Amino acid sequence: MNPSAEPSPETLATLVKILAGFNKTGTELKPETRFTEDLNFDSLVVMEFIAVVEDDFEISVPMNILPDVATVKDLALAVDKILKDDGR
Amino acid sequence: MSTEAQDSKASSLRPTPSDSPGVSRRLADFATLSESLDYAARSETGMNFYSARGLLDTVLPYRALRDRSEDLGRRLAGMGIAPGDRVALLAATHPDFLAMFFGCQYAGAIPVPMPLPTAFGRREAYIEQIKGQLRSSGARMAVGAVEFLPLVEEAAAGLGLMMIGTAEDVYNRATPAGALPRARTDDLSYIQYSSGSTRFPTGVMVTHANLMANCRAMTRYGVRNSEGDRGASWLPFFHDMGLVGFMLGALTSQTSMDYLPTEDFARRPLTWLKMISENGGTVSYAPSFGYELCARRVSTMAEGALGLDLSRWRMAGIGGEMIKPNVMQAFAAAFRPYGFSDKAFCASYGLAECVLAVSFSEAGTGMLLDHVDKDALEAHRAVPAPAEAEGARTFVSCGKVLPEHRGEIRDEEGKVLGERQVGRFFVQGPSVMQGYFNDDEATKAALIDGWLDTGDLAYWIGDELVIVGRAKDMMIINGRNVWPQDIEWTVEHIDGLRSGDSAAIILPNADGTDRPTVLVQCRASSAEDRQKLQAEVRAKVQDAVGILCDVVLVPARSLPKTTSGKLARGRAKKMFEAGEILPVEASSPVAS
CATH class of the missing domain: 3.30.300.30 (ANL, C-terminal domain)
Known part of the structure; x- marks a missing residue:
């Protein structure tokens, strides 16, 4: 992910809202929050979470982005790109 | 593609039928995989690929798979892929993977299925894993979906592969060779990296004869495959249960398959059951956690809200990890309103080193639970205890060892143990692998005097095998x-x-x-x-x-x-x- 790019505030806010339901460690949710290290996401939780993200944004998240998405900000940027590619 | 376009595409597609009148089922009595595909191509049956939403995306009759694979085989040969060369394939649940896997069979090349990434932010770990498998197998070529190729290119840096590309690239770049080599039954059919550590991967070498022996035993005596049977699966093709159980086992018995990609199952687990319901699936397998995901998802819904009919699902297999009886019972309770019967549960045991299956419990009888005393277990004895006793451990019988195969449970000195004594489980028979590819040390450690050391701890109840854990470190x-x-x-x-x-x-x-x-x-x-x-x-x-x-x-x-x-x-x-x-x-x- 491009470190200098900034995600849209709406995308970020929506992701944080969704994440609250998955936040079992009580970690403060910030753009820098990391899915594995801070939130203890395993591969099953990742998929359950992605299902909710897909439903909420009405998008399809391709699996090949996973290895490059470490933080909430990374995911917000990826969602923005998917929305843009969809012409939204 | 828009949702409407997908819907209209799906509505015009028809899945392959479960039966093909006039073509009788032959259960894996073939010399090679390509011979079994040639036979399956006479039938109307085939493979059907579903999307996360449960819509039919692609229909691949065995006939079409044969034609496409044979053509790709000629092109692989035309590119200079020689018999015995290894070809790495990213094992997506997609027709391209199947076409390439069988294309290798026609070219006499050895496909090596490789995993896909599944977790957030693990780029380096994934690349290390792929690199380890590419290096160990000495793959000459790697083929996968275009979106994963940058990762593969990074993993393959310095390894000198002749090509990294998609199945379409193989099609476009090569001129088909005229003649194809003829594989023999003792040639390697594929190499599977399902065991071994990331840093020291070990590739299981499987011949056509090994594969057919396992598919034969499994479909005849385990599944008891017959007319009308139909499979459904979301298991990844880079694990033995998905690759052998629901790809090669289905093909060698001309059984129609309905597939859901693993990542789509994990996102929408109930789509698995919807697929079974709609197409009348009779055989499907999952590890305990697959059943757990479904039970968890349905627990928030009103009873009967789903409109599923699971009454034809006669074999709900469980394998791949230690079976959790309570999870299975929760699943059965949640889906009983939809016609699911806990008699359909079939516990089985196996490992890639024996192609896939070693033992099956009797089809149609459900799980046989065994409660044993925890303290005695630590002293290597499985002493029956009341289920409710404090410290009782509950295990599930994995049934009888398949015909033509033999099992022994031995103690640490190698002495063969009798009933209800816990020891290391060894297996012998025509499905046992040839060894690990290019790894004599690991092979010698696993294959001893013709017996495979499974590394699992087990005991017998009569002639039924009960797995209690692992002796090896895994x-x-x-x-x-x-x-x-x-x-x-x-x-x-x-x-x-x-x-x-x-x-x-x-x-x-x-x-x-x-x-x-x-x-x-x-x-x-x-x-x-x-x-x-x-x-x-x-x-x-x-x-x-x-x-x-x-x-x-x-x-x-x-x-x-x-x-x-x-x-x-x-x-x-x-x-x-x-x-x-x-x-x-x-x-x-x-x-x-």
Whole structure:
């Protein structure tokens, strides 16, 4: 992910809202929050979470982005790109 | 494609039928895989690929698969792929993977299925895994979907592959060769990297004869495949249960298959059941956690809200990890309103080193539970205990060893044990692998006088096999094999730690599943530094190995060593369980 790019505030806010339901460690949710290290996401939780993200944004998240998405900000940027590619 | 376009496409497609009148089922009595595909191509049956929403995306009759594969085989030969060359294939649940896998069969090349990434932010770990398998197999070519190729290119850097591309690239770049080589039954059919650690991968070598022997035993005596049977699966093709059970086993019995990609199952587990319901699936398998995901998803819904008909699902197989009886019972209760019967549960046991299956419980009888005393179990005896007794452990019988195969349970001295004595399980028979590719040391350790050491601990009830855990170090977490060496290697590369500072061990949860735990020698004295170390170990292990583990800090120089200075992992575990190694103070409670 491009470190200098900034995600849209709406995308970020929506992701944080969704994440609250998955936040079992009580970690403060910030753009820098990391899915594995801070939130203890395993591969099953990742998929359950992605299902909710897909439903909420009405998008399809391709699996090949996973290895490059470490933080909430990374995911917000990826969602923005998917929305843009969809012409939204 | 818009949703409407997808809907209209789906509505015009018809899945392949379950039966093909006039073509009788032959159960894996073929010399080679290509011969079995030639026969399946006479039938109307085939494979159907569904999307996450449960819509039919692609229909691939065996006839079309044969034609496409044969053409790709000629093109592979035309590109200079010679018989015996290894071709790495990213194993997506997609027709291209199947066409390439069987294209290799026609070209006499050896396909090597490779995993896809499944977790957030594990780029480096994934690339290491692919690189290890490419290097170990000496693959000449790697083929996968276009979106994954940059990762493969990075993994293959410096390995000198002749091509990295998609199935379409193979089609476009090559001129088909005229003649195809003819595979023999004792030639290698494929190499599977399902066991072994990430850093030291071991590829299981399977011949056509091995594969046919296992498919034959499985379809005839385990599944009892007959007219009308139809399979459904979301299991990945880079594991033996998905690859052999629901791809090669289906093909060699001309059985129609309905597929849901693994990542779509994980996102929308109920789509699996919808697929079974709509097409009348009769046979489907999953590890316990697959059933657990469905039961969890449906628990929030009103009874009967789904409109499923699961009454034709006669074999709901369970395999791939220790079976959790309570999870299975919760699934049966949740789906009874939809016609599901717990008599459909079929526990089985197997491993890639024996192609796939070793034993099956009797179809249509449900799970046979065995409750045993926990203390006696530690003394290697499985003594029946009342189910409700404190400390009783419950196991599930995995049934009889398949015909033509033989099993033995032996103690540490190699003496063959009788009923209800716990020891190491060995198997012999026509499905046992040839060995690990280019790894004599690992092969010698696994194959002893014609017997395969499974590394699993088991006991007999009559002639039924009960698996209780693993004698080898490997852990199974949510169906994934995890090696303690990989965890330790990761931990010992953290600043301030060094080689021999950690021991990754498995402690049993109450339900018999594995709880990975890492003991770490800690030199820090402040509570703050200790907490920091604990958090860092957890994070690094999750990042590199992809599992959550408990981290227990222990005093410096407390972990036992062998005479040659290596970690004595087994002894470390025993000492920790006996309280001879105690955790250091002031470690914070670990969130889980």
